[in-house]
Amino acid sequence: MKKNIIYILLFFFSLNTYSLNFKTIIDSSVYETDGIFNYYSGEIKKDEIVKISKAKIYYGVSDWKYSVEIIYKNKEYIMNLENLTPAETQNVLKEEISLYSNNEYNWFPVSGFDLLKSQNRNLLLKIQPKGLKKYQNEKTEFDYEWYDILSNTVPSYFFNSIFSISIFFNKCSFLIKDIKKVENYYQIDSQVYDWFMPDLNINYSKGDSVTLKLSLDGDYLTVHCENQLLGQFARTNHSTKKEIEALLKKNTFDLSKVKWPRHADGTCDYEDVSSVKTVSTPTTNVVKNKTMLVSENLKLRSGEATTSEVLTVMSAGTKVKILELGKAENIDGINSNWVKVEVLSDAKDRDGRAIRAGTIGWCYGGYLK
Numbered sequence: 001m002k003k004n005i006i007y008i009l010l011f012f013f014s015l016n017t018y019s020l021n022f023k024t025i026i027d028s029s030v031y032e033t034d035g036i037f038n039y040y041s042g043e044i045k046k047d048e049i050v051k052i053s054k055a056k057i058y059y060g061v062s063d064w065k066y067s068v069e070i071i072y073k074n075k076e077y078i079m080n081l082e083n084l085t086p087a088e089t090q091n092v093l094k095e096e097i098s099l100y101s102n103n104e105y106n107w108f109p110v111s112g113f114d115l116l117k118s119q120n121r122n123l124l125l126k127i128q129p130k131g132l133k134k135y136q137n138e139k140t141e142f143d144y145e146w147y148d149i150l151s152n153t154v155p156s157y158f159f160n161s162i163f164s165i166s167i168f169f170n171k172c173s174f175l176i177k178d179i180k181k182v183e184n185y186y187q188i189d190s191q192v193y194d195w196f197m198p199d200l201n202i203n204y205s206k207g208d209s210v211t212l213k214l215s216l217d218g219d220y221l222t223v224h225c226e227n228q229l230l231g232q233f234a235r236t237n238h239s240t241k242k243e244i245e246a247l248l249k250k251n252t253f254d255l256s257k258v259k260w261p262r263h264a265d266g267t268c269d270y271e272d273v274s275s276v277k278t279v280s281t282p283t284t285n286v287v288k289n290k291t292m293l294v295s296e297n298l299k300l301r302s303g304e305a306t307t308s309e310v311l312t313v314m315s316a317g318t319k320v321k322i323l324e325l326g327k328a329e330n331i332d333g334i335n336s337n338w339v340k341v342e343v344l345s346d347a348k349d350r351d352g353r354a355i356r357a358g359t360i361g362w363c364y365g366g367y368l369k
Helices: 001-016 112-116 124-126 130-137 145-150 238-250
Strands: 022-024 029-034 040-046 049-052 069-073 074-079 084-086 105-109 161-167 170-181 186-197 209-217 220-227 228-238 291-293 298-301 309-313 319-329 334-343 360-364
Touching: 040 074, 049 112, 084 170, 105 112, 105 238, 112 124, 112 228, 112 238, 124 130, 130 145, 161 186, 161 228, 170 209, 228 238, 309 360, 319 360
Parallel strands: none
Antiparallel strands: 022 049, 022 084, 029 040, 029 074, 049 069, 069 074, 105 228, 161 170, 170 186, 186 209, 209 220, 220 228, 291 319, 298 309, 298 360, 319 334, 334 360
């Protein structure tokens, strides 16, 4: 009888874990893996339904930036994470939040900047005392000290299908059910995948449904879970990340290499108001009828917005002709315009497949050269 109950509970938990549906937004290659090598297995067409088996982000599969394990027709594969959205959602996150195409910035906890400002790594022990205590209690003579472990900082990721959050000793992840745009923030219906947040006064289990709220303010991203602050993050470049890591590991740093985050109004929490500079908007880099090259993998969309449908993803080096200039916008710190373009001959998508010459769509001009 006890065995039967256990089997029933395990079966129920398995159903709960894999119950969320995700949709492919373009035709997508998939790979199989033996744990060491990855093997191309075929294609999944646009608008197919898959399930994510693990809310874990992988690197180095094909030429994809991020990958995820999925279940499709009862078989496990690895596919490009960028190609998935929740099946029922009508919205997607802005590029300024996902940072998917940004190779310079990632999201790191604001507390990392607090450490730099205080010039003292031990401040973290006051910010996250419960996380430290748990680590010290479980630490053996073979384990590293806390500052060695944390000196390899892990970014937080906010994608349309998965959130993976890392705040030093505290970590959690979510599978995304639905994305709603509400005035100046996003409301996210999600399911908890992992939860280790000892320094918060709330606790959740795998499979729990929770509502998240994401608010963007310049370089800052604030995340609430069920109306309680989960964490605040700052858009952080590689140079600043290295100084945070140096402070944690050796208690040394070079503040001249740090780029402090700013709010949308230009103010900074870490500098005197007198140091805030007004930045003028440079002349746009795009001109009508000009032929340009795609500088990195770039989405070709149906309209001039990150929420519009993705037609394909052009590979770096693709030639396009600018037909029309659209609205001006600052994305990832780049000032440019959305442009309507015509794809020229010999174009390929990021998976190496040909894009028909004459294909027309919109892309952001900041990633053309």
